[in-house]
Amino acid sequence: MRKYIIKRLIQSLIILFFVAFIIYALMRCLPTSYVEAMARQKSMQPGSKSYEEWLAQLSAMYNMDGSIVSGFFQWLGQMLRGEFGDSWKWTVPVTQKFHETVWLSFVMGLISFILELIIAIPLGVIAATKQYSKTDYAISVIALAGISLPTFFFASLLKLVFSVKLGWFDLYGLVGRNYDLLSPMGQFMDKANHLVMPIITLVVISMGGLMRYTRTNMLEVLSADYIRTARAKGLSERKVIYHHAFRNTLIPIVTIVGGSLPGLFSGALITETLFAIPGIGFASYQSMVSGDIPFSMFFMVFTAILTLLGNLIADILYAVVDPRVRIA
Amino acid sequence: MSEKEIKKPSQVSGENTEKKEEYSLSDDRRVKVLSPGALVAKRFFRNRLAVTGMVILIAMFVFSFIGGLVSPYGQDEKFYRYDIQTKDYAGIIHNEEFRYTVGDKDLFKSTVQAQVFLNIQKGNEKFDYKGTTYELEKISDDVYIIHCQGKVVGIASKEMVNSSSNEEKSLSFDMTLASLTAKAKGDDSFTVDGKKYTLDEDGVIFNESGKEIGYVSAYVVRPIMSDVFFTREFKNQLIDAVERGDESFKFTDDNGNEAEYILKYDAATKAWDVKQGTATRVFDTYASPSKEHWLGTDRNGMDMLTRLMYGGRISLIIGFIAVAIESIIGVIMGGIAGYFGGWVDGLIMRLVDIFYCIPSMPLFIILGAAMDAANVPPMIRMLYLMLILGFLGWAGTARLVRGQILSLREQEFMTATEAGGIAVSRRIFRHLIPNVMPQLIVVMTMGLGSTIIMEATLSFLGLGVRFPFASWGNIISDVNDTYVLTNYWFIWIPAGILLLVTVLAFNIVGDGLRDAFDPKMKR
Numbered sequence: 040m041r042k043y044i045i046k047r048l049i050q051s052l053i054i055l056f057f058v059a060f061i062i063y064a065l066m067r068c069l070p071t072s073y074v075e076a077m078a079r080q081k082s083m084q085p086g087s088k089s090y091e092e093w094l095a096q097l098s099a100m101y102n103m104d105g106s107i108v109s110g111f112f113q114w115l116g117q118m119l120r121g122e123f124g125d126s127w128k129w130t131v132p133v134t135q136k137f138h139e140t141v142w143l144s145f146v147m148g149l150i151s152f153i154l155e156l157i158i159a160i161p162l163g164v165i166a167a168t169k170q171y172s173k174t175d176y177a178i179s180v181i182a183l184a185g186i187s188l189p190t191f192f193f194a195s196l197l198k199l200v201f202s203v204k205l206g207w208f209d210l211y212g213l214v215g216r217n218y219d220l221l222s223p224m225g226q227f228m229d230k231a232n233h234l235v236m237p238i239i240t241l242v243v244i245s246m247g248g249l250m251r252y253t254r255t256n257m258l259e260v261l262s263a264d265y266i267r268t269a270r271a272k273g274l275s276e277r278k279v280i281y282h283h284a285f286r287n288t289l290i291p292i293v294t295i296v297g298g299s300l301p302g303l304f305s306g307a308l309i310t311e312t313l314f315a316i317p318g319i320g321f322a323s324y325q326s327m328v329s330g331d332i333p334f335s336m337f338f339m340v341f342t343a344i345l346t347l348l349g350n351l352i353a354d355i356l357y358a359v360v361d362p363r364v365r366i367a
Numbered sequence: 368m369s370e371k372e373i374k375k376p377s378q379v380s381g382e383n384t385e386k387k388e389e390y391s392l393s394d395d396r397r398v399k400v401l402s403p404g405a406l407v408a409k410r411f412f413r414n415r416l417a418v419t420g421m422v423i424l425i426a427m428f429v430f431s432f433i434g435g436l437v438s439p440y441g442q443d444e445k446f447y448r449y450d451i452q453t454k455d456y457a458g459i460i461h462n463e464e465f466r467y468t469v470g471d472k473d474l475f476k477s478t479v480q481a482q483v484f485l486n487i488q489k490g491n492e493k494f495d496y497k498g499t500t501y502e503l504e505k506i507s508d509d510v511y512i513i514h515c516q517g518k519v520v521g522i523a524s525k526e527m528v529n530s531s532s533n534e535e536k537s538l539s540f541d542m543t544l545a546s547l548t549a550k551a552k553g554d555d556s557f558t559v560d561g562k563k564y565t566l567d568e569d570g571v572i573f574n575e576s577g578k579e580i581g582y583v584s585a586y587v588v589r590p591i592m593s594d595v596f597f598t599r600e601f602k603n604q605l606i607d608a609v610e611r612g613d614e615s616f617k618f619t620d621d622n623g624n625e626a627e628y629i630l631k632y633d634a635a636t637k638a639w640d641v642k643q644g645t646a647t648r649v650f651d652t653y654a655s656p657s658k659e660h661w662l663g664t665d666r667n668g669m670d671m672l673t674r675l676m677y678g679g680r681i682s683l684i685i686g687f688i689a690v691a692i693e694s695i696i697g698v699i700m701g702g703i704a705g706y707f708g709g710w711v712d713g714l715i716m717r718l719v720d721i722f723y724c725i726p727s728m729p730l731f732i733i734l735g736a737a738m739d740a741a742n743v744p745p746m747i748r749m750l751y752l753m754l755i756l757g758f759l760g761w762a763g764t765a766r767l768v769r770g771q772i773l774s775l776r777e778q779e780f781m782t783a784t785e786a787g788g789i790a791v792s793r794r795i796f797r798h799l800i801p802n803v804m805p806q807l808i809v810v811m812t813m814g815l816g817s818t819i820i821m822e823a824t825l826s827f828l829g830l831g832v833r834f835p836f837a838s839w840g841n842i843i844s845d846v847n848d849t850y851v852l853t854n855y856w857f858i859w860i861p862a863g864i865l866l867l868v869t870v871l872a873f874n875i876v877g878d879g880l881r882d883a884f885d886p887k888m889k890r
Binding site: 050054055057058062065066069176179184186192196199210309335342343 | 870
């Protein structure tokens with residue numbers, strides 16, 4: 040087991056190395072006018088250095104003067120030492136901005152993830168136990184609709200109904216207009232109020248996949264021999280489903296849930312942007328659109344690490360949870 | 368698919384009903400034989416949900432590809448409407464006070480005029496002022512003639528005499544006197560300096576040759592701007608409108624420009640403000656649904672329904688091309704990896720891992736922003752979008768194809784192809800890939816849905832398809848304006864519903880196809 044984990048870790052590191060290289064190379068291949076435009080913009084700011092100085096500094100800072108390969112290794116070296124540079128857009132160190140935003144995204148992601156589990160898994164189980172019934176069709180269609188729903192359209196509909204027509208929530212932002220006047224409890228409630236719509240969006244968009252996954256796996260388990268045995272020996276249907284079948288369905292579910300845990304840190308780029316929630320997703324969107332290379336690079340490498348970590352956790356959990364799986 | 372099994376279902380059923388009894392139990396013709404393809408189709412069409420999805424997809428294709436041809440409007444045809452912009456034009460007062468026309472400057476000063484007013488109020492016919500005696504001759508309630516030292520020095524009247532010609536701003540005193548007198552007495556003609564003039568009911572003065580030279584009226588019309596001269600006709604119409612109590616009237620000037628004039632009575636100053644409304648051609652933006660535009664018009668005054676049709680076309684084409692690119696790369700890479708195994712497999716699968724790991728959404732956003740910075744033309748941009756979407760999405764397809772081929776290549780028919788000495792490329796692409804087709808078609812159908820969503824999301828953020836091209840995503844992006852979100856449902860709700868329904872239909876059809884291809888997998 041340990042050998043397997045070490046092997047996978049090394050493999051992941053190699054993949055990460057190449058992913059980082061591709062990202063770096065793409066950034067370098069962007070039109071050169073990009074850095075120039077940045078330098079021009081920066082030199083426009085009052086009391087700033089001249090355009091040439093900025094250009095030289097930015098080029099040196101991002102090792103733009105050397106070749107792509109040498110520049111990449113320099114950048115990699117800096118990254119390994121934890122130096123991600125200063126964000127152009129936020130004018131603070133990248134890591135500082137990251138700390139400011141990531142926890143909000145994590146809280147939002149965690150709440151919606153828990154809600155998603157609470158809703159999707161029972162519905163998936165119900166759909167599987169009542170296969171081909173009306174309930175099953177309804178749940179399947181809802182799951183498919185959730186997958187097919189474009190985030191931005193659903194968010195706009197929510198805004199129209201709950202913000203414009205009913206006036207329950209604000210259209211944008213994390214805090215209301217008179218946030219500073221509120222008591223600590225009021226401030227907490229204000230933030231919670233602003234997070235309701237983004238969380239609903241996230242839950243509705245993402246629960247479809249898990250629902251279908253649960254249903255498929257539950258059906259597979261229900262057709263297994265040991266379920267027939269359980270029924271044959273006269274157990275109640277309740278006991279068969281919730282004691283024998285559901286526990287076995289949990290194996291793939293735990294795997295996929297564990298695998299998606301790291302993803303909670305990467306934020307919800309589109310949803311946060313739509314609701315202007317200042318989490319990591321929104322911050323990185325703004326950085327990317329305004330050509331903030333240090334922050335974008337950091338965010339993309341960070342996301343890649345999370346993806347790899349997720350895969351790793353899923354594979355390891357698979358072996359840990361299911362005693363039938365043995366890894367040499 | 369073996370050749371002998373193909374028979375038309377209708378023929379088969381026809382034979383069955385007619386000759387059922389004739390066949391013996393062991394007769395092959397009793398058995399309805401269907402090709403695997405027909406079996407798949409039969410299973411697919413038995414699934415009502417999947418058929419619904421199929422119908423929706425066909426409807427969407429008709430809407431997008433044929434609708435654009437049927438629609439009377441073009442993709443970027445702009446519509447205009449006339450918007451009336453008003454500006455202050457004139458003021459008009461009905462004169463209720465005496466106004467004085469001066470005949471002799473020395474004897475009829477403004478102080479005397481004040482005295483005249485007082486004495487008219489008192490009803491005196493004569494008064495003294497600073498040692499001079501003035502006589503008031505009453506012609507009517509509205510017109511008094513002031514005599515002094517045996518001659519006429521001035522007139523006090525509520526009506527005024529205006530000149531009709533542009534050159535002379537006012538008529539001579541004698542003329543004024545004579546016409547006011549005639550008007551007050553109700554005469555229709557008078558003589559001044561031996562010339563005869565006629566006066567009609569409206570108070571218009573004509574000379575002998577019938578030319579209009581002036582008019583008598585109780586209304587005072589003054590222009591707001593100094594360079595405007597009002598024609599007699601305009602004043603007539605204006606006064607008519609005032610007397611009728613109309614709120615607006617139309618008037619065409621000598622140059623043929625028609626304009627609408629809006630009258631507004633101001634009780635405080637007892638005057639009417641006249642506003643000139645000039646029609647300006649503007650884009651017919653955010654027009655509500657009507658007969659001409661079933662779904663209204665958008666921000667640029669373009670027909671919404673037509674935009675939706677062209678938008679659907681672009682969304683679908685981008686989806687198809689992107690999925691085609693990712694499938695081609697995926698099948699080639701997956702096929703090679705699965706067939707050869709060993710280090711080739713290892714290499715390609717690590718490449719797949721790397722592509723799997725590249726965060727696609729951030730990458731799209733950065734590339735979109737970079738294209739913005741480089742001012743890439745919209746058409747080229749769309750091409751790039753398809754290429755990028757396709758090139759980043761092949762990893763999943765490659766993984767699927769490889770997995771299938773790994774199990775297929777161990778089967779007997781592959782040993783047979785090897786024994787038969789068939790070339791490697793032929794073995795992969797003629798014997799292995801067709802067996803992967805079912806799974807591939809399912810994945811492609813589902814992939815179409817997600818690619819369309821991805822494209823729409825990018826276009827919504829303004830980083831994908833750009834104006835003047837329409838796409839469902841960039842049509843909805845108007846919602847970013849909260850006013851549109853609140854007031855113009857017809858701009859974004861139809862596009863969102865089309866998008867949702869199309870993607871849903873692709874997913875349902877993909878699901879149905881999977882069930883049909885592999886009944887064992889039906890769950």
